Amino acid sequence: MPFSKVISLPKPLSIPTVDGAKRWWHRLTPHRQDRVAMLAPLAAVMLFFAAIVAALGYLRLEEMDREQEAVQRDVEYTQQRLRLRLLERQEQISRIAQEISTGELDVSEFKSRASNLVDQYPEVQALAWVDDRKRTRASLGMGANSSGPYQMPGDVLVKEDRDAGYTLARQLNQLLYVQPPQNKDEGPLLQLLIPLNAKNRFSGVLITEYSVDGLYRYGVPSEVSARYAISLQDSSGRLLAGTSIPTRKLVSRFLPWAAPSNEYSMPVSPVGSGLVIRAQAYRASLGVIGSGLFWLVSALSILTAWMLIANWRHTRRRLQAQQALMSETNFRRAMENSMLTGMRAMDLQGRITYVNAAFCQMTGWTESDLVGRTAPFPYWPDSEREHVAARLEEELTGNATPGGIQVRVKRKDGSLFDARLYVSPLIDAIGTQTGWVTSMTDITEPNRVREQLTASHQRFTTVLEALDASISVAPLGSDELLFANKLYRQWFGVQAGGHLQLVAEAGMPSSPTNHDSDDSVDSFAGLPTTTLQDSDSESAEIFITALGKWLEVRTRYLSWVDGRLAQMVIATDITTRRLAEEQAAIQTERAQTASRLITMGEMASSVAHELNQPLTAINNYCNGMVSRIKDKQISEPDLLVALEKTAKQAQRAGQIIQRIRSFVKRSEPNRTLSEVTTMVAEAVELAEIELRRFNVRLNPYVAARIPMVMVDPILIEQVLVNLLRNAAESIDSALRQTSDRIVELRVGPKRIEGKPVVEFSVQDTGKGLAPEVMARLYEAFYSTKADGMGIGLSLCRSIVESHLGRMTAENIYNGPDVVGCRFSFWVPLNDNGTLTFSEPPSQPNLG
Numbered sequence: 001m002p003f004s005k006v007i008s009l010p011k012p013l014s015i016p017t018v019d020g021a022k023r024w025w026h027r028l029t030p031h032r033q034d035r036v037a038m039l040a041p042l043a044a045v046m047l048f049f050a051a052i053v054a055a056l057g058y059l060r061l062e063e064m065d066r067e068q069e070a071v072q073r074d075v076e077y078t079q080q081r082l083r084l085r086l087l088e089r090q091e092q093i094s095r096i097a098q099e100i101s102t103g104e105l106d107v108s109e110f111k112s113r114a115s116n117l118v119d120q121y122p123e124v125q126a127l128a129w130v131d132d133r134k135r136t137r138a139s140l141g142m143g144a145n146s147s148g149p150y151q152m153p154g155d156v157l158v159k160e161d162r163d164a165g166y167t168l169a170r171q172l173n174q175l176l177y178v179q180p181p182q183n184k185d186e187g188p189l190l191q192l193l194i195p196l197n198a199k200n201r202f203s204g205v206l207i208t209e210y211s212v213d214g215l216y217r218y219g220v221p222s223e224v225s226a227r228y229a230i231s232l233q234d235s236s237g238r239l240l241a242g243t244s245i246p247t248r249k250l251v252s253r254f255l256p257w258a259a260p261s262n263e264y265s266m267p268v269s270p271v272g273s274g275l276v277i278r279a280q281a282y283r284a285s286l287g288v289i290g291s292g293l294f295w296l297v298s299a300l301s302i303l304t305a306w307m308l309i310a311n312w313r314h315t316r317r318r319l320q321a322q323q324a325l326m327s328e329t330n331f332r333r334a335m336e337n338s339m340l341t342g343m344r345a346m347d348l349q350g351r352i353t354y355v356n357a358a359f360c361q362m363t364g365w366t367e368s369d370l371v372g373r374t375a376p377f378p379y380w381p382d383s384e385r386e387h388v389a390a391r392l393e394e395e396l397t398g399n400a401t402p403g404g405i406q407v408r409v410k411r412k413d414g415s416l417f418d419a420r421l422y423v424s425p426l427i428d429a430i431g432t433q434t435g436w437v438t439s440m441t442d443i444t445e446p447n448r449v450r451e452q453l454t455a456s457h458q459r460f461t462t463v464l465e466a467l468d469a470s471i472s473v474a475p476l477g478s479d480e481l482l483f484a485n486k487l488y489r490q491w492f493g494v495q496a497g498g499h500l501q502l503v504a505e506a507g508m509p510s511s512p513t514n515h516d517s518d519d520s521v522d523s524f525a526g527l528p529t530t531t532l533q534d535s536d537s538e539s540a541e542i543f544i545t546a547l548g549k550w551l552e553v554r555t556r557y558l559s560w561v562d563g564r565l566a567q568m569v570i571a572t573d574i575t576t577r578r579l580a581e582e583q584a585a586i587q588t589e590r591a592q593t594a595s596r597l598i599t600m601g602e603m604a605s606s607v608a609h610e611l612n613q614p615l616t617a618i619n620n621y622c623n624g625m626v627s628r629i630k631d632k633q634i635s636e637p638d639l640l641v642a643l644e645k646t647a648k649q650a651q652r653a654g655q656i657i658q659r660i661r662s663f664v665k666r667s668e669p670n671r672t673l674s675e676v677t678t679m680v681a682e683a684v685e686l687a688e689i690e691l692r693r694f695n696v697r698l699n700p701y702v703a704a705r706i707p708m709v710m711v712d713p714i715l716i717e718q719v720l721v722n723l724l725r726n727a728a729e730s731i732d733s734a735l736r737q738t739s740d741r742i743v744e745l746r747v748g749p750k751r752i753e754g755k756p757v758v759e760f761s762v763q764d765t766g767k768g769l770a771p772e773v774m775a776r777l778y779e780a781f782y783s784t785k786a787d788g789m790g791i792g793l794s795l796c797r798s799i800v801e802s803h804l805g806r807m808t809a810e811n812i813y814n815g816p817d818v819v820g821c822r823f824s825f826w827v828p829l830n831d832n833g834t835l836t837f838s839e840p841p842s843q844p845n846l847g
Helices: 018-027 030-101 107-120 164-172 212-219 222-227 249-254 292-338 357-363 382-396 444-466 486-492 497-505 575-602 604-630 636-664 676-693 713-733 771-775 792-802
Strands: 124-131 136-140 176-178 189-197 202-211 228-233 239-242 263-268 272-281 342-347 352-355 405-410 416-427 433-442 469-475 537-544 549-559 565-573 672-674 697-702 709-711 742-752 755-763 806-814 817-828
Touching (some): 030 107, 030 124, 030 189, 030 202, 030 222, 030 272, 107 124, 107 136, 164 189, 164 202, 176 272, 189 212, 202 212, 212 228, 212 239, 292 357, 342 357, 357 405, 382 405, 382 416, 416 444, 486 497, 497 537, 497 549, 497 565, 549 575, 672 713, 676 713, 713 742, 713 755, 713 792, 713 817, 792 817
Parallel strands (some): 697 742
Antiparallel strands (some): 124 202, 176 189, 189 202, 228 239, 263 272, 342 433, 416 433, 469 565, 537 549, 549 565, 742 755, 755 817
């Protein structure tokens, strides 16, 4: 039997043949062929490297799992040793605590037992017997016995921190472990606190201190500490005793299996989470790092991949250079055909070798009409051929001006236009000049616009010269004067000194300030690069001694035509207006003073009556003292009392006169930050004399914590006095009953039109205001009184409006009947509307 019949060969596998691979390769584009030729070997190298790394990583992870299991087993064994040792000491100390509670153990026996316990067990460092009053009955290792409150020896912390464990043991009434604060001169400690109960009553705490270092040295088996870095830590991970190996984070970041995961930690019973034992296995080196095979394979794989990538990048750069060259050529051709600037190239003999589409479109001549032609060219005007020929000669000799030359060009249809020519040498690839390149731009429209701008500038300058205000412009940080109109030149000349003087005397910055920038080097830091807002201006009124004029100065910042930041100053002569305002202010002040004098004249009888009372009392006191002194019937204490009363009455009379004097005295308006309660109290003190004359009762109310206002207090008091007097006279003329003769004064903060103000309101119980009176209420020299002058309410409204406030009047109705009238006025808190609070003074007696 033939051998081929005995053995049956399997069918061939469906593996692509070489011919199929060739056909697939030829179907690919050259770009894809380059990509496959680079990526296939690179993928093979990367797969080989990944397989090696995965194998080494798997072996390392298995090793780490075995090490972790060993560490966990040894930590649990060590924790059991420590737990048994702590439980044995806990049981012994608990017996001592029980004997103390039952009274079987006194102080001397406690010291003996404690001394034996400390000598026998090194981890036990100190014992203390503290009673229920935190006084140490006896202690060992915690300082001498004393009757003072319990404190740890050498404690540098506050008492409450050291007594936290004592207080907690007393509250819970059960055994507990705590960690006291650690001092600089002592090691970490662990306290065992056992509450003492005598006859079911708390009688103190037995405190035992363990040395954490002693627990580590005598509780951790030596065979475990030889294999691992054993440490005792608190709940926050702070090292208390033992050793710890730092984590090598840099290696762990790149090689995850190289992380020191062979460590284990668990809490120590019966202490709990407050004491944790942690073990870390010692490692001489990272296994993977020391593997020569790993690094050899890595180096060879990286070298191979780098060589493949470098070869692919070199090939791609050559292809990119070819594509860039083609794109650049196409771009330059498209740019030349689409640009609006005409381009013309000439050789060194003056023959045109190239013109673009824009040049042909400008002149109307085709490329075939111009290429190869020499001077004179067909686009030269007949009347300017000599001039253009001279320009061409300058161009061919390289003497053309860098700013270009302006010529007239003739189109094919015979029309002319203005053009500007720029000439530059044409250099070939080896640096040799082969001709000249000329660019031509149609400037007919720009010339027309320039002429219009020149005419417009002349008209604008004529207007500025005719203004009755001085206008000047100067750049920031310079003494140069960019512009000055006729009036400025008449006042200050042609120098920038007048401009700077106006800015300085007006108190305005000579450069914009950026309050949000801390740049102290550049004063222009933070300025916008776009057009500045024209509305950003400042104004001030100043007096120029050299001119003898009052000027209103306004400034604003602008961008000058050359891009520099400049400051414009507009100064207007306001001397006539200022004189008129001063005359008006003088007349207003005289009217206010006259009104106060009239008011005090009308109140003269009431003031005389008010002064008569303290003067009569002074007279009576003096006559009585004289009679008793003559009869020698007065003692020295009685004489002192009588003199004090006489002085008090004299002081009262002096206060009344001083108040009237300050009210009537003519003074310049003086706005100050004033207390509302003080102004109201002084106005009421003046007005209540008149109120008592008319038998009218005043009910004042002033809100607490009223903000301060920027006003002239004398003027505001004048308004209040006038309103209170008018209210009292209205009630008297209405013949109201005594119970209804009431004036209410209310003062408090309010918001009107969205801004904070202080409102003053005076309400009476009179007959109100008739409609015809309401219409003419504030009219000057109009009065409903037989002997009135009609300037009181007019001045009051002027005073309020000068403080940027408003005054209103309204009748009070009870159904259809008028039962009174209310006058109200308000003033803003201050000029800029910001609140200014202060602690209010004690509420004055306004009744």
